[in-house]
Amino acid sequence: MKFSRRVREIDISGIRRAFEAAGSDAINLGLGQPDFDTPAHIKEAAIRAIRDGFTGYTENQGTLELREAICEKFKRENRIDTTPDRVIVTAGASEALHIALQAIIEPGDEVLIPDPGFVSYNALTLLAEGRPVSLPLSRDYTVTPEGMAEEIRPRTCAIIINSPANPTGAVQREEEIRGICELAEDHGLTIISDEVYEHLIYEGRHVSPAEYTEDVITINATSKTYAMTGWRIGYLTAPTEAIEEMVKIHQYAQACATSISQRAALAALTGPQDSVREMRHEFKRRRSILMNALREMKIECREPKGAFYAFPRIRNAEEVVKQLLQHGVITTPGATFGKEGSEHIRLSYAATQEDIEKAMSIMREVLE
Numbered sequence: 001m002k003f004s005r006r007v008r009e010i011d012i013s014g015i016r017r018a019f020e021a022a023g024s025d026a027i028n029l030g031l032g033q034p035d036f037d038t039p040a041h042i043k044e045a046a047i048r049a050i051r052d053g054f055t056g057y058t059e060n061q062g063t064l065e066l067r068e069a070i071c072e073k074f075k076r077e078n079r080i081d082t083t084p085d086r087v088i089v090t091a092g093a094s095e096a097l098h099i100a101l102q103a104i105i106e107p108g109d110e111v112l113i114p115d116p117g118f119v120s121y122n123a124l125t126l127l128a129e130g131r132p133v134s135l136p137l138s139r140d141y142t143v144t145p146e147g148m149a150e151e152i153r154p155r156t157c158a159i160i161i162n163s164p165a166n167p168t169g170a171v172q173r174e175e176e177i178r179g180i181c182e183l184a185e186d187h188g189l190t191i192i193s194d195e196v197y198e199h200l201i202y203e204g205r206h207v208s209p210a211e212y213t214e215d216v217i218t219i220n221a222t223s224k225t226y227a228m229t230g231w232r233i234g235y236l237t238a239p240t241e242a243i244e245e246m247v248k249i250h251q252y253a254q255a256c257a258t259s260i261s262q263r264a265a266l267a268a269l270t271g272p273q274d275s276v277r278e279m280r281h282e283f284k285r286r287r288s289i290l291m292n293a294l295r296e297m298k299i300e301c302r303e304p305k306g307a308f309y310a311f312p313r314i315r316n317a318e319e320v321v322k323q324l325l326q327h328g329v330i331t332t333p334g335a336t337f338g339k340e341g342s343e344h345i346r347l348s349y350a351a352t353q354e355d356i357e358k359a360m361s362i363m364r365e366v367l368e
């Protein structure tokens with residue numbers, strides 16, 4: 001069998017590889033998902049959907065009631081005015097990123113991507129035959145208008161913003177977002193704003209670019225906010241002409257998001273939000289435990305302001321990751337997230353306090 005250059009050019013995610021290489025009893029500070037269970041009322045909604053026979057295809061863009069709830073969420077939480085016809089419900093934020101990049105990239109177009117940044121951005125850009133261009137970040141790992149301006153060239157078509165960010169936990173400041181929006185407008189660039197960690201912010205305020213400018217594809221998901229990674233529900237809103245193009249790809253590749261999960265997502269968005277607050281509180285507590293341990297080891301690490309990752313600077317990071325794995329601790333080498341991530345490792349604190357403490361004591365031994 002012959003394979004396309006497109007697919008041969010991309011590699012399997014380093015995160016998955018590390019996970020698969022480890023034993024089942026390893027402490028996992030590697031994967032990016034909340035270690036909480038999906039709240040009961042959300043599960044109940046899915047069970048009801050199955051009992052009621054809500055098991056067929058839905059509208060391609062998602063059920064109207066879910067899209068209406070998503071519009072209310074965008075208005076309430078993000079000051080984004082949108083309508084159900086400008087929303088697509090997807091199979092996680094992953095599919096939303098995929099259809100967004102497929103819709104806007106012409107072969108050879110350049111996409112500005114934070115470096116370090118979430119692994120899918122490079123791979124999905126390459127799959128769309130685009131060219132990923134690394135965006136230099138500030139000392140706090142945020143994208144700045146100045147850094148962005150340096151990388152804009154004639155073939156630049158889009159910029160990806162991810163706040164709070166994977167793998168650094170950085171949160172974009174409002175003035176940075178405003179500046180990025182102005183530059184994008186001046187150069188006719190689309191902003192793809194990946195906001196999946198928006199509810200996991202410990203300092204600062206979440207700001208959506210779509211508050212300030214129109215040419216934005218705003219992507220979110222129930223995955224991280226409601227501990228629903230396996231349910232595969234994401235969603236996006238964008239200007240009508242972008243929706244018309246993206247829905248073609250979504251329709252042929254996916255038909256629609258899972259009907260049962262859509263009912264669950266509706267319960268998540270419209271039901272009680274206590275679980276979100278509790279999860280945020282717990283992550284914040286674990287962040288201090290992790291940061292204190294790193295400080296005690298005199299490891300340099302910017303305090304993550306959001307998400308559930310810390311990104312300490314470690315010399316010989318790849319070797320340290322290997323040794324940690326041999327001692328039963330899964331972490332992710334920073335280079336997985338871009339060349340600027342080398343000499344770092346990503347530690348996910350979506351793990352129990354006991355596991356974080358155990359992992360830190362193993363790390364102390366390994367580094368000594």
Ligand SMILES: Cc1ncc(COP(=O)(O)O)c(C=O)c1O
Nearest residue numbers: 032092093094118166196221223
């Ligand atoms: C920044 C970021 N965007 C998107 C995703 C994918 O989310 P989903 O599980 O909803 O596809 C992840 C998952 O780790 C992520 O970290």
